[in-house]
Amino acid sequence: MDARYEEKTFESYFNNELDRKTSIYFPLGQVQEGVLGLDSVAHSRGWFLWRKLGYPFWLSPQFSGVELREIAHEMEHYLGREVKNIPTMKVNLLFQYKRPQYITMSSGSEWHLWNQKYFRYDLYTQQHTLLSHIETKFGNDAVVLYAAPSVVDVGDLVNLKRAGSIIDHTNFRRARELDGHHRNTYIKAGTYSQACSEPEMIENFNLIEMIEAMEPRQSEDNVNLIINFSRQINSAMKDVEGIGYLKTAFENRMDEFRDYGLQQFVLFYSMLTMAIFREVTGCQWLIPFDGRKNA
Incomplete structure (x- = not known):
């Protein structure tokens, strides 16, 4: 049973x-997980959604949402600050x-x-x-x-x-x-x-x-560790033989974000890559950091 x-x-x-x-650093916290669904809600008129995301919906009665690239731009800065403030991963x-x-x-x-x-x-x-x-x-x-x-x-x-x-x-x-x-x-x-x-x-x-x-990584900073790992994951999803349906599902979901041109927001795009990897494979991605140092 x-x-x-x-x-x-x-x-x-x-x-x-x-x-x-x-x-432990949970790269996809509750707030970020909500934001990473933006492909389907970027133009929502729902005031409750934009209040949660911190946008001033009350400034205009004709508020019609925010472009996805604008949100990606804001998230790139937010994620950069967060990751840099964490001790060495x-x-x-x-x-x-x-x-x-x-x-x-x-x-x-x-x-x-x-x-x-x-x-x-x-x-x-x-x-x-x-x-x-x-x-x-x-x-x-x-x-x-x-x-x-x-x-x-x-x-x-x-x-x-x-x-x-x-x-x-x-x-x-x-x-x-x-x-x-x-x-x-x-x-x-x-x-x-x-x-x-x-x-x-x-x-x-x-x-x-x-x-x-585990010993802290000395060869690269936190931002580059995340970016490089996401690129390796992306490469693995393309190159590994015998994972047909996983590869197809991953590529189809990533294409949705590539169509928006989000690759220019490198850290945010890395988080998106790992979010889709988790969505498709069910794997939780975590990063231990050096708890002996203050964040």
Whole structure:
């Protein structure tokens, strides 16, 4: 049976806890996520929308919206200030969240691996091909992780959220560790998982310790780190073989913004690129920074 909660609920609880326990930059915060939908609302007459975005809708009763390029221009300055005020960034983290199935009967295909109730989630071939390629190509510049909770019911998930123990009850796997498999199985967080088809024991690790042990990047500033990573992601989406529908969806969405000529707003366009990457692949992009320094 499927775990009895939505994947987005787990993702939200996980991100909130990660934000409290580590020094993490969430490049797409709530305000920015709202703004990144501008392709469909740039000419809206809805006063509530423009009030949220900070535009003086009250100055003219004939207010008819704002051109997308004008908003992109403002966001370029806003994002530049925000990113420059953050301490030195470390590395790019990509999380692929998974809502598992909970197998309770011996007829489960992987029962012989555990001989008890266990969790499992499927790997989607095109998605995994892309994630594994990114982690392999980018080396130390990117860590790509699957994250799946060892929880069945939403009530238990809520209790873990209140206790600040979501991360402690999550099973993690680096993408490239699952190459050649179509599923991953586990019984609880903090132990081993076994990937399938051919079973392979894979040891867990401590996420918080891994993040805190990362060293800040010295070779480029925060703005260039984001710009260069987004360009690499864009390149990967074009070049990787075997990700047909993901590539098509990504290119179709990016074409909408290219038609507006937004490439001139380099940082904003980088954020758009990563937003579309998340939209298409479901991957959450995070960047740890050096919490020992004041922002």
